[in-house]
Amino acid sequence: MFEKDWTKMFYKKLQDNNLKIAIVGLGYVGLPLALAFAKKYEVYGFDVDKNKIGMLNKAQSYIVDVSSEDLIKFLHKSFYPSADDNILDKADAIFITVPTPVHVDGSPNMDYVISASQTVAKHLKSGKLVVLESTVYPGATREVVIPILETSGLKAGTNFGVVFSPERVTPGNKEYSVEKMPKVVGGMDNESTELAYILYSSVLEAPVIKVSNCKTAEAVKVLENTFRFINISLVNELAMVFENMGIDIWEVIKGASSKPIGFMPHYPGPGIGGHCIPVDPLFLLYKIRRYDLDSNFIEMARKINTIMPLHMVNLVEYGLRKFGKELRDSNVLVAGVAYKPEVNDSRESPAFDIIEELEYSGAKVQFYDPYIDRIYIKGKEFQGLKSIGIKELMHYDAIVLATNHKALVTQLKELLPKLEKSVVVVDGRNSLDTREIRKKHTYLCIGKPRGEI
Incomplete structure (x- = not known):
């Protein structure tokens, strides 16, 4: 042998x-x-x-x-x-x-x-x-x-x-x-x-x-995550389109998933984060260009995912209009900054871009994540809230769910209906759509019809 x-x-x-x-x-x-x-x-x-x-x-x-x-x-x-x-x-x-x-x-x-x-x-x-x-x-x-x-x-x-x-x-x-x-x-x-x-x-x-050989094994990894990158980008683009068409993409995906073959569900969100999916396609793109070739799919997917955090901010701004408020000087809480649920890893998290864009627009931003107590965005330190309760949430005009940690979602579902004032709730993960929250607050979710404000 x-x-x-x-x-x-x-x-x-x-x-x-x-x-x-x-x-x-x-x-x-x-x-x-x-x-x-x-x-x-x-x-x-x-x-x-x-x-x-x-x-x-x-x-x-x-x-x-x-x-x-x-x-x-x-x-x-x-x-x-x-x-x-x-x-x-x-x-x-x-x-x-x-x-x-x-x-x-x-x-x-x-x-x-x-x-x-x-x-x-x-x-x-x-x-x-x-x-x-x-x-x-x-x-x-x-x-x-x-x-x-x-x-x-x-x-x-x-x-x-x-x-x-x-x-x-x-x-x-x-x-x-x-x-x-x-x-x-x-x-x-x-x-x-x-x-x-x-x-x-x-x-x-x-x-x-x-x-x-080694090259084939290397290609296996970048293909796996390029596949996911492009498909998530597709549903992210359709989420924004369907919002304006009055169609709930989450319901559409559920219906399409009933087909036993030929469809693999991917879900929209506030952007793609983590150590692999947003990075690995760029490794492949780098190598493709060294052969004087290009990949329109990867480039287009990258552009779509780059604008998703901005879309989240646009939803916040859209919701605040109901209260006659501008984004500037509004108090906004970003709930969850890890790149995925149940981890303490914030690498490439879209929450960072959301926070940066909110601050650029003049909002006063804080964050809470049960797994992460502080983050750094372009050298600037952000100290997270130690906990959230009714008293803390009363301070905010808008709450943005960027990461759907189970405990965090449970907390928000329990606390939001009890607030004495109405706020804008922007849900990037389709995790807070309850009758009680919709009744009390202005609820907006990626990929769901906005309704009249």
Whole structure:
């Protein structure tokens, strides 16, 4: 099965259960992956953030999907976190799980991947397998990562193997944890792919799917999220159109979903946030343009999603007219700033753009999120409310639901009907449409007929 010397060495350690693993980057991807491997292997976790390492060594988790109880099971038994990159010397398989954001112009920011690859190269020895999980554009593993690793003096494919396996972490989703999410692996050669397949299969409950090479595996990830990006953009555009046509898009989607084949429901919202969906299509677009080609779909979808936060603000302004108020000097509460429910992650959250646009229009803005106490928008700090009650809500002229955390929605459904005054309620998630709220307040929702104000 394995002919090269390095692959024989690696496979023997796998068979003898003597393999040691290192994870470079202990964020929302790396930490759950480290604990999944720690169930069977000795795992060394490296991160440059000393605060994170300090918390981990005290069994304090900073990731929603990893509890402190989970950490205690493996900490200093089979999982060893450190800010010293020399621990990479001990590992046979090294996984790179660092962030891959984009620059302001939408081009990929590969700084973290480059830095992590340089760190790994310092500790690379014959017989090791390097797996990149960070999302990149198709071709990046061969064009960026492998040349850096080869500065070690070793030759990829001859002395060590390289694989790309896209992370598919869905924060807050307990049904599909790391162990239960199907995994795709594509190596620089067949032997690298096979070793990664065996290694992942030894700890995952879900199937591991082999593809022909790194570039194909890289394309798998960007296709997945470009598909979602474009389809969410479609329903966002139709939501705005249907509002003016007097049609409820939520009812339309429900009706269309009754067709058992050929339709996959996607839902409108105040914009697309998070670490993947709004970013990954830009990686693909970057690579497409390097071939002197373009993608009208991605460009159009990007434009539509860029205007959704502004549309939310327009709904606030529209509702305030009922009270003869202008947006300027109105008090507005943005409820929820995480990019999705039940997480404390605000990366690329559309709530940021909503707050920025409200402030630009002269509104006085505050936010409340049960998971997040402060945010920074272009360097400016916003301190969130510690709690909300009748007294707090009485201060506002408009309340904007940007993120539908379950507890937050429950609170608002309970509190809003009890307010002694009427306010504008702008619902970006179709979560507050109750008879009691409509009766008491001016209720507006993305994708629902506005009615007469």
